[in-house]
Amino acid sequence: MLKLPERFLNDVKEILKDEYDEFIKSYDMPKTTALRVNTMKSDITEISKELEYSFREVEWAKEGFYYNEEEIRPGRNPLHDAGAYYLQEPSAMSVIPLADIKPGQKVLDMCAAPGGKSTYILSKLENTGILVSNEINKQRIKALGENMERFGASNCIITNTDSASLKKVFKGYFDRVVIDAPCSGEGMFRKDEVAIEDWSYAKVLECSSIQKEIIKDGYDMLKEGGVLVYSTCTFSKEENEDIINGFVEECDGAELIQMHRLWPHKIEGEGHFAAKIIKNETEKCKTKDLSRVKEPKEIKFYRDFEKKFMNISLEGNFVLRGENLYLMPENAPDTGKIKLLRYGLHLGVMKKNRFEPSHALSHYLKIEDVKGYEDFDSKSEEIASYLKGDTINTGKSRGWIIVSVNGVPLGWGKENGGIIKNHYPKGLRRVYLPGNML
Numbered sequence: 001m002l003k004l005p006e007r008f009l010n011d012v013k014e015i016l017k018d019e020y021d022e023f024i025k026s027y028d029m030p031k032t033t034a035l036r037v038n039t040m041k042s043d044i045t046e047i048s049k050e051l052e053y054s055f056r057e058v059e060w061a062k063e064g065f066y067y068n069e070e071e072i073r074p075g076r077n078p079l080h081d082a083g084a085y086y087l088q089e090p091s092a093m094s095v096i097p098l099a100d101i102k103p104g105q106k107v108l109d110m111c112a113a114p115g116g117k118s119t120y121i122l123s124k125l126e127n128t129g130i131l132v133s134n135e136i137n138k139q140r141i142k143a144l145g146e147n148m149e150r151f152g153a154s155n156c157i158i159t160n161t162d163s164a165s166l167k168k169v170f171k172g173y174f175d176r177v178v179i180d181a182p183c184s185g186e187g188m189f190r191k192d193e194v195a196i197e198d199w200s201y202a203k204v205l206e207c208s209s210i211q212k213e214i215i216k217d218g219y220d221m222l223k224e225g226g227v228l229v230y231s232t233c234t235f236s237k238e239e240n241e242d243i244i245n246g247f248v249e250e251c252d253g254a255e256l257i258q259m260h261r262l263w264p265h266k267i268e269g270e271g272h273f274a275a276k277i278i279k280n281e282t283e284k285c286k287t288k289d290l291s292r293v294k295e296p297k298e299i300k301f302y303r304d305f306e307k308k309f310m311n312i313s314l315e316g317n318f319v320l321r322g323e324n325l326y327l328m329p330e331n332a333p334d335t336g337k338i339k340l341l342r343y344g345l346h347l348g349v350m351k352k353n354r355f356e357p358s359h360a361l362s363h364y365l366k367i368e369d370v371k372g373y374e375d376f377d378s379k380s381e382e383i384a385s386y387l388k389g390d391t392i393n394t395g396k397s398r399g400w401i402i403v404s405v406n407g408v409p410l411g412w413g414k415e416n417g418g419i420i421k422n423h424y425p426k427g428l429r430r431v432y433l434p435g436n437m438l
């Protein structure tokens, strides 16, 4: 049995009363593990077939499926590198379905790294509308960028700021605001013993004061009729019901629609809290769309690339920043002076009179979108070579092609003289032992 803080145990006892003993017993059970399918790239039938595993459905998330870590490690399969799924704690999957996100909407994920909720929102938006994924922490934001890229995001703006600065730009702008708040992490105890060491009642109080601020800012950024979903992976009342009830009492227009807790002794998951609030008041929005700049003349080199190597032609607002070419989402907002990590789809880099495609573009495209691709099985030696950064012999010479795993793009290669030169980003390269899933 884990050694849990006395104060924490007393507070949970206060909430759970007769159920407390059952809750304590749940700490003798193994932690739960699940994956969430990227519906823009794959489906569970394909994934089960490839991983030779029979997944079980997560009741509250139609894209979520349990697996047993002792039997399989889906993170080792190259389909994970390709963005076909995301590994996510199952109770954390209860949050986004509550937000009822529709394609075309404008959504803010206020506390986004490493991207569990943002990648889910992306699937619900089907890469349409606008998703602003914000993360205040400079170290954590890198993983968010990589996960969004792997999922194939094109409509996403990744910002690195606080809620007050976001509010200056986005008051009244969003249809949905998701606040997966920084919290004392009591629901992580079974998963991660460091969370126990880090816990203190002072931390609960510190988190609750941050939560009080960010929920107000988040609500202000909603338009009339918009929905705010607030969640934590902790059990303390101070960070959950107290935040929600306190906020709804103070704010006349805020209507509490639903509030739920997932407890680890009642469901298969580590535990989560979520609440849904609707904004029933008008809010003026002054956010301007990004002014459309004249198409840069260098776009000619991108169009040459498209003609030669792609079957589709992308349309929209192209912006050149330094030597980087981006395609902006439709009706993209002007983010003013907010610090950005990404804005829209990074298409690639302009080198002297030629265009070199970005890794993000390879994840956005489907194999049918390119003239040349080389598809390999996830258990093949070729995929192991590609992930390691090695060349692959094909005997063909088609120039830029996509290397894919079971039909899902992994990255670019440049094929010349019968060999694919590897363009998989150096920072992502890894050793993969084909078929090793444990």
Ligand SMILES: C[S@@+](CC[C@H](N)C(=O)[O-])C[C@H]1O[C@@H](n2cnc3c(N)ncnc32)[C@H](O)[C@@H]1O
Residues within 6 Å of the ligand: 092, 110, 111, 112, 113, 114, 115, 116, 117, 118, 135, 136, 137, 140, 162, 163, 180, 181, 182, 183, 210, 214
């Ligand atoms: C629970 S985690 C988010 C997990 C993420 N939503 C996911 O599903 O992968 C909370 C995040 O809030 C960030 N954070 C901390 N203080 C914040 C603040 N004042 N405003 C916004 N975000 C904050 C933390 O850096 C952390 O990444």
